[in-house]
Amino acid sequence: MKFFKPDFELHHFSDITKEWLEKNNVQTIFSDLDSTLATHDQPGDDELIDWIQMLKNNGVQLVIASNNSQGRVDRFCEPHGIIGFGKCKKPSASEVRKHMNTLGAKDDTTLFLGDQLFTDIWCGKNVGIRTVLVNPIGQEHEPIQIVFKRKIENWIKKRW
Template sequence: MKYFKPDFALHHFSDITPKWLERYNIKTIFSDLDSTLAIHNKLGDKEVEQWIEMLREEKVTLVIVSNNNQSRVDKFCNPYQIHGYGHCNKPTVTEIQKHMRTVGATKETSLFLGDQVFTDVWCGKRLGMKTGLVAPIGAEHEPIQIKVKRKVENIIRKFW
């Protein structure tokens, strides 16, 4: 069960503030995209834009790691000029380890942020990073397979 329990249960990505980053010595955030930073298959809003700007000011690198296709990731990342990788095959770690090397990240100063226990939290744990689980954004817009997975996740959470 320890591989499915996040280090931090957050309501929203914006709970990560400059003081929070400093307290936990976070220099790189590897974040899921859909339902973590934006509604599934939608672009980011003003709030995510402001958060990304805050990360820049704090010299924290944001890297999007998604199981979605590269086109979806590029559509989100390009306007913000941030790193983004699709087809990451979470919870496997091989692709993300490559991306860690590309951006010069270390597990000790990285956070894996996401909205799903079985992909994001488990992947971050396997990488040896701190993990943060957020409540999903726009859950009503998610595909059916994600909705089913969330029901199983709710059972797992009862054992925390």
Template sequence: MKIFKPSYEFEHFTDVSLQFLKDNNVHAIFSDLDSTLAAHDQLGDDQFTRWHERLEANQIKLIVVSNNSQGRVDRFTKPYNIPGYGRCNKPAPSKIRSIMKEIGVKETDSIFLGDQLFTDVLCGKLLKMKTVLVKPLGIEHEPWTVRWKRGLEASIKKMW
């Protein structure tokens, strides 16, 4: 079950601090969108805006990689001019690996940020990245399929 165990766990994406990124030599964050950076189908809030501005000011790239539609990703990323990719088919790493190659980012200086073990953490591990698991945002808005997986995730976490 180690394949599902994240390198780090935090309460919220804003806990991924500049100091943490510096200490881990991180120059790029590949992040899930829904329940990680915002509640399902919501836009970025003030906390996200401030966090993203700090990343940009410190030359840290944020790349949104989601299994949701490209339209959903674009609604979130366009106002911030963040690169965003929908239909990534996580946990399969192939699309994200090609994105990394396209933008010139290496797994050794990147982290994978997400709220789910079966998609985000597993994908990051398959990409040989450090992984950061955060508590999901807005779980009351999640589709039933995601809520169902949360029970399985809780069972796996008990085995760590």
């Protein structure tokens, strides 16, 4: 079950600080949206606004990579002035790899951040970049198929 083990396990996106980014030599973060940065289908909160500003201040690019619709991604990204891609087909590497190439993001300075093993962490591993798993935000608002996947994820996490 070690296959799904992320490089880093943090509680929340805000655990990624200026110091953490410098220590780990991170210049680009590809991030899942729903339950990673905000509650499912909801906008971000003030903590997210502060965190995005911190990334900008430190020259770290945040790119949203979601399996949700492009409409959801656009509504989320616009107020924050960030870019994002919907329908990313995670865990397939193809979309994220394509966008990394377009943006000139390097493998050794890019992270994949997400809350799900079978989409986000697996995708990052398929791309060949470091992965960060966070606890899901607003879990009580998640669709039933994700609730089911959480049970399998928890089984795997107990075994790595």
